[in-house]
Amino acid sequence: MKAQSEREKVTVRELRRKSDAGETIVAVTAYDALTARLVDGVGFDIILVGDSLGMTVLGYENTVPVTIEDCLYHAAAVTRARPTALVVGDMPFLTYQVSPEQALVNAARFLQEGGTDAVKLEGGQFIAPAIRRLVQAGIPVLGHIGVLPQAVLAVGGYRVPGRTPEEADALVADALAVQDAGAFALVLECLPMALSARITEALDIPTIGIGAGPHCGGQIQVLHDVVGLFEAFVPRHTKRYAFLAEAMREALGEYRDEVRSGEFPTQEHSFK
Ligand code: KIV
Numbered sequence: 326m327k328a329q330s331e332r333e334k335v336t337v338r339e340l341r342r343k344s345d346a347g348e349t350i351v352a353v354t355a356y357d358a359l360t361a362r363l364v365d366g367v368g369f370d371i372i373l374v375g376d377s378l379g380m381t382v383l384g385y386e387n388t389v390p391v392t393i394e395d396c397l398y399h400a401a402a403v404t405r406a407r408p409t410a411l412v413v414g415d416m417p418f419l420t421y422q423v424s425p426e427q428a429l430v431n432a433a434r435f436l437q438e439g440g441t442d443a444v445k446l447e448g449g450q451f452i453a454p455a456i457r458r459l460v461q462a463g464i465p466v467l468g469h470i471g472v473l474p475q476a477v478l479a480v481g482g483y484r485v486p487g488r489t490p491e492e493a494d495a496l497v498a499d500a501l502a503v504q505d506a507g508a509f510a511l512v513l514e515c516l517p518m519a520l521s522a523r524i525t526e527a528l529d530i531p532t533i534g535i536g537a538g539p540h541c542g543g544q545i546q547v548l549h550d551v552v553g554l555f556e557a558f559v560p561r562h563t564k565r566y567a568f569l570a571e572a573m574r575e576a577l578g579e580y581r582d583e584v585r586s587g588e589f590p591t592q593e594h595s596f597k
Pocket of ligand 1: 535547
């Protein structure tokens with residue numbers, strides 16, 4: 326792994342090269358400059374400014390209330406860190422479903438105001454015309470099928486789709502439609518492993534799984550899940566590599582206790 330200063334900016338072309346060479350793409354979310362810098366220092370291919378920010382940092386129960394202003398604000402913070410990773414801005418609910426023109430106008434805001442390198446849209450065949458319009462205009466698009474968190478109210482929860490032959494066939498058709506519309510990669514969220522493998526096999530573009538098993542071309546996770554900052558629940562698709570919430574509680578408790586006992590601040594932390 327090259328040092329951050331030696332790494333070149335990841336482009337959609339580089340992702341394609343990696344995928345063709347059989348290299349696994351690794352992606353994670355970030356929502357602010359500090360964590361984007363940290364994440365980029367570790368070395369990821371993609372940073373997604375996910376609309377999961379609604380739950381991880383804004384305190385909503387799902388992603389539906391997230392606005393384009395929320396997403397642009399966080400996207401701009403992330404891109405101010407100048408990551409070498411490809412930065413993808415997640416288009417929130419109802420900013421691209423109305424028409425391909427609406428999608429185009431809003432996607433352009435991600436590139437121009439948020440500074441992102443690409444956008445992500447949820448949906449398959451239904452959303453393919455919007456993806457095509459964006460790609461024609463020069464906007465790289467990351468697709469997203471499977472569990473669609475923006476449709477949680479309509480579905481009535483986060484049910485794993487694709488377990489019947491009919492649903493599986495419809496998801497394969499969705500994946501092909503997203504690819505045909507010009508997406509550079511496709512997120513597969515919470516799909517049965519065998520179906521993800523089938524979709525990955527059927528596509529030329531890389532699939533990036535979250536809860537979609539090991540046979541995808543890459544993996545993506547929500548930062549707050551993998552470092553153990555999000556405590557409301559641990560999604561089945563997440564492996565916690567740290568428990569930072571507990572580490573923060575311990576540090577904050579020590580600070581509080583030392584101030585109360587007079588142990589902090591000392592001369593060392595004071596000025597003459
Ligand atoms: O918003 C998000 O973080 C996402 C990922 C879960 C893929 O869409």
